[in-house]
Amino acid sequence: MLRRSLHVLVLAVGLVISMGCSTEGDSEVIGKVPPPLVDSTWLADDISGAGIVGGAQASLAFHPDGRVAGSGGCNRYSGIVFGDGDDALSFHDLGSTLKACDVLIDDQERRFFDALNATRSYRFQDPGHHLVLIGANGSPLMRLSQQAP
Known part of the structure; x- marks a missing residue:
């Protein structure tokens, strides 16, 4: 429980910091999305080899300005x-x-955020279908x- 609380606190602090660094209407590019991923949204099929919990869809959307956003399944x-x-x-x-x-959803979400934080590269499987x-x-x-547009 303490580990989950610490994980959530770190994520919350990161969100507050990243929100404080931008202004409304700001279109400044802050990151760099690889061209094949620009304007794409993806839904998790498997997280760390444990599948996914039914009804708790984790998502990942890549925006042109270098931001990502989505749902961890709950948050x-x-x-x-x-x-x-x-x-x-x-x-x-x-x-x-x-x-x-x-x-169960909390555990899946923790694994989802852990996977994002540990990511160093990517590849496509069945190009255009799986990331x-x-x-x-x-x-x-x-x-x-990939989520259909």
Whole structure:
């Protein structure tokens, strides 16, 4: 329970900091989205090899200004993404809302945020259909399916 509280506190502080760094109507580019991911939204199919909890859809949307946003399955989140023309990808300054969640959904959401924080690269599986986030050791952390526009 203490670990979850600390995790939520860190995410909340990151959200407050990232919100304080922008102004309304600000269109400044703050991150760098790899071109194949610009304006795309993805839904988690598998998080750290444990599948997903039914009814708790985690999502990841890439915005042209370098921001990411979505749902961890219970709480909304936002942050910054950095990537290059190759396969490098990392997420920074992630912050989320602080709603209380069911225990199973809470665990899934923790794994989702842990996977985002550990991501160092990406690859496509069945190009255009699945996005796989990869950790520093080359292991897959999460697989997502592209949401139809």
